[in-house]
Amino acid sequence: MNKxxxxxxxxxxxxxxxxxxxxxxxxGFSRIGIGDAIKIQYAKENNITVEEIIKNKHLYRDGLIxxxxxxxxxxxxxxxxxxxxxxxIIVPDIRVKHEAxxxxxxxxxxxRVNSDYENRSKRGMITNDNDKTxxxxxxxxxxxxxxxxxxxxxAFKKRADDVVSSFNLYIx
Numbered sequence: 001m002n003k004x005x006x007x008x009x010x011x012x013x014x015x016x017x018x019x020x021x022x023x024x025x026x027x028g029f030s031r032i033g034i035g036d037a038i039k040i041q042y043a044k045e046n047n048i049t050v051e052e053i054i055k056n057k058h059l060y061r062d063g064l065i066x067x068x069x070x071x072x073x074x075x076x077x078x079x080x081x082x083x084x085x086x087x088x089i090i091v092p093d094i095r096v097k098h099e100a101x102x103x104x105x106x107x108x109x110x111x112r113v114n115s116d117y118e119n120r121s122k123r124g125m126i127t128n129d130n131d132k133t134x135x136x137x138x139x140x141x142x143x144x145x146x147x148x149x150x151x152x153x154x155a156f157k158k159r160a161d162d163v164v165s166s167f168n169l170y171i172x
Contacts, residue, residue, distance in 0.1 A: 002087040003171060005029070006103045008094040008137050009113035010129075012120040014149035014156060018113055019092035021160040026167075028088045034079045035093045038068045058125045065133060068095075077102060095133040097140060104142055109167050112137070115149040144170060 005022065007015045019031050036050075042064055043050045053060050071078035080102050083089065094100050094110075104110060120126060128134060145166045147159040 002085065002089075002106065003029075004086070004089055004091065004103060004106060004108035005111065005167060006091040006094045006100070006108050007111045007113060008100060008140075008143075009115065009149075010120060010134050011126055012123040013113045013115040014123075015092045015113055017149075017153075017156065018111070018147075018160060018163070019090045021157055022090055022163065025160065025164050026088075026090075029090050030088065032083050032086060032089045032091060033093045034068075034083070034091060034095070034099065035064070037079050037082045038064055038071070041071075042067050058127055061127050065128060065131060068133070072096075072098070094137070096136045100137060100140055100142065109145075109170050110143045111163060112140070112143040112146040113149050114146060119150050 005026075007018055009015045023029055023031060039050050039053050042060065043053055045067070046063070053064070057064075068079065075081070076098050077084075080099060083091065091103065091108075094103065100110060117126070117129075145163055147156075147163060149156050149159070
């Protein structure tokens, strides 16, 4: 079984922060996001850099969503197949049920990060909050662990320790 950790949550909930913390705690893991594949393709098509997209994500979010949806319309696994058969990866941007189910069926460890709107809006400009990529997993129930990120960074790091413990139990 490949060791795959996937993280879901609304924008600015702390998915990438959790991924960074886990990368420090879990040896040999790499961050590979579905969004990375989409950003690379979008950058090529629009003659910009991935760094520009990352720096000004709110300016490109609509286009990224459209491209992501386009790929999924070609094949529901279009972006997922790019990452298939990898080991020791953290995928910090699961957005829709199909993606969660795909990785669950591959034996991945699924994490949901919850944070309320007020805290998320303090971390960045929230856009497209009603898009299916923000809402489809709100009632998904197949998470291995759900953690809260409504307090400070130190508390969130402690919750990451719980994630590592749960993951280690899951793979043993």
